[in-house]
Amino acid sequence: MKVLKDILYKVSIESVKGSTAIELNHIHFDSRLVTNQDVFVAIRGVAADGHMFIDAAISKGATAVVCEDLPSELAPEITYVQVKDTREALAYMASNFYDNPSTNLQLVGVTGTNGKTTVSSLLYQLFKTLGFKVGLISTVTIKVNDKEFATKLTTPDSLTINSYLKMMNEVGVEFCFMEVSSHGIAQHRTLGLDFAGGIFTNLSQDHLDYHSSFAEYRDVKKRFFDQLSKDAFAITNIDDRNGNYMLQNTKAKTYGYGVKNLTDYKVKILEKSFSGLKLNINGNEVWSRFIGDFNAYNLLAVYAAADLLDVEQLENLQTLSQLKPVDGRYQHHISETGIHVIVDYAHTPDALKNVLQTTNDIRTRNEELITVVGCGGDRDKTKRPLMGKIAGNLSTKVIFTSDNPRTEDPDEIINDIEKGVEPQDIFKTLSITSRQQAIKTACSLAKKGDIILIAGKGHETYQEVHGKRSDFDDLKIVKELLAQFNK
Template sequence: MISLPLFSLLTDVTVLAQHGPTDVLITALTLDSREAGPGVAFCALRGTATDGHKFIETAVAQGLAAVVCEELPAVLNPATSYVVVENSAAALAHMAAAFYGHPSRQLQLIGITGTNGKTTCATLLHKLLRELGYHAGLLSTVQNQIDEEVIPSTHTTPDSIRLNALLARMVAAGCTHACMEVSSHAVAQHRVTGLRFAGGVFTNLTHDHLDYHGTFDNYLKAKKGFFDALPKTAFALTNADDKRGPVMLQNTAARRETYSLRGAATFRAKLIANEVHGLHLEIDGREILFRLIGVFNAYNLLAVYGAAVLLGEDPTEVLTILSGLTTAPGRFEPVVSAQQGITGIIDYAHTPDALENVLQTLHEIRQPSQQIITVVGCGGNRDAAKRPIMANLAARLSNKVILTADNPRFEDPNDILAQMQAGVTPPDSAKVLTVADRRAAIKKAVELAGANDIVLVAGKGHENYQEIRGVKAPFDDKLILTEIFAQLNK
């Protein structure tokens, strides 16, 4: 069991005031007052839903060792040490890193941020490093991994305590590298504060998470904040073809590198062919066939290639391994019904840009006679502005569309669908159906599909649940589509 004096955890924390001794032994950190107890340091965070400061007295009553807060409670317990800081979330991140022995400093840690492509890039880089012979960890939306050990993932980027605990497990398991998605929430909430990154990768920036950030500018600043914090020993690799790509590099101390399919960059690729069996690319003068499909995956492959080369790996060996890798679960993942000749595609596309990318890719690889039938919804209690945009895109770029529920959470699915329907223009309205039940919607799409048609089920990807009124019921798009195909074969 870890047991460290409080003062040793505050080395990188700016302390404004303290009450009580700082040599008390800390055996656990928590941001949840319900986990308070002897030897525990409780950090009171100001969240979007509630303020941890409201629970300080409740936590103290459970006999904890220390409280870290931005504002002292009215009554102080003489048996508890209090530390006042400017930002509790940042303080907790520094304390968590120290508590677990600064594991990020013992790893080649690569952070990948952007609206789309984070999971694919992190997964591909993890697979690549392991094929190169390294022990490596992965922190992603789909799952966390320590080499082959799979650990369920609850957030794109875990809270700073769990994050450092996972990194420490990777170090203990002999990992030398780790790849992780860095969400905008994680940056804004200081979850990655105190970590030492060997490199950062930017994929792209489009409309997402405005329900949390409020404005696109705030969303941009959160992403940029990750690069601003990179040390000069790290590399910062950005997509030069995204207009926000160069912005990421403006204030970073890291080595500035770029990748591009269109112009001058550190790492360049040329698209030779984008077909149903994969991509044919020329990267830095070498022609390679890849198993992944779509221009968006050309960018993902190029980003991973660049990151690996910047880590010191041999370019030819990197490309050879990348050519044989497959994508992450739920990312343009095919499910084929050979008997009916229908191709299903499961994709996590839950933003307008991601949905457009997937549909454009299907248009690029499909035969002229193939129809595209799209099943799509939008999550509840999230950015509502994108709902009509996504429905409009689906209607314009598909032959038939079925609007359905995604994860409605605490919203009425019919309200969400009405907002989506509002984005469909009269010329496209005849090819759009609304089926609130997601299973029924997928079944209807398959019924509408003819031989060789394509059924795209978008929005949930790897998720194996559907969240309705706070309850997560089992629901897997890939499994449902597979079952429907099997029923047709009987």
């Protein structure tokens, strides 16, 4: 058991009613999970305000409550701790409760619009290959060395993060690589963590359903680097127009990487094909099985972080050449009849543009580039016409379809996408609401040598419609359909 006053270390407290010397079993911000001798933290969420559930938490056995506003009537046997921001308090409390596990390993955060999953996953893969015990917290999965756990959020809540970091401590994990989302930063989920380093990949439009403007989205990302300590490193993509901005106020030691500008870590793309990339990194040639200019940036970020974490240069390069692409990130498959399939998570305008430009750079222009794409429901609506415009401009044929419509009407989402298609590109487009039917149509249109890009869902193996998830794996489905067409 923990003592309340110990887990409140670093929390900015406005007032206390009752004793902080009491022992507690656990911390919860969901009143339904509270049991005897727990502390309940009342979080103001998007859908519900935790302050409405203080009485419910007490009835379930909570002996302490952390809140922003004290209830009008205080239960005499309960300790109430009033704070300015309960999300911020929860972050510090979670670290303290789990004995500050981030201080016992080297934690590296990766933030940006695109590339977070690839960079963090490849760093996990690289250090695992080198024989280290490694952890990963990503959109796709959470890994504690060899054990794998499912995840739904890019950056989990503070309690979940610290519980997994504690688990990593217990098995001797030395390095952990973690995706850091703008939601996670804005909601203080990473506050109180001791980061050995941070990596900025790039910034483009996303999450404007949550952030009020692009400037706010950018500044939230920057806050992650502002919070790094002087002992940490901060690596930025200086080819991105926001790259140097991210590091303006950081106390960390700063480094740059890029393709276009002279910087600490520089890469030249020597050759590119559907087989991979031949790169020159800081004067050394290396072959990788990754495809596309954007992956040259991702690989360079991985190389730079590994270098700053004291991996010897030759080992770094050799291991980099062995790394395997991440599921759903420009994942390439070729059918028996020679049709190329690319499955990618591209769900932002910039990501879709990168994937299509990369494909156009590689193809001979004698073949079709058939793009199947949609946009998620209950998310930033302003990017939908941009996605439509980009798909129309850069593909030879486009099929607009459902992604994860969630609670929205999929046909209305498709209508929003279609509004961005330029007049000269309208003849290229079809709209098919059923994603399976859209993929089937793409397969029927494709001939030997043609390329089918299925964008938006990537690694996801489900489709969410009206709050219900059903099995749906883009790569599995396209493989099955192409096999049927081969018969």
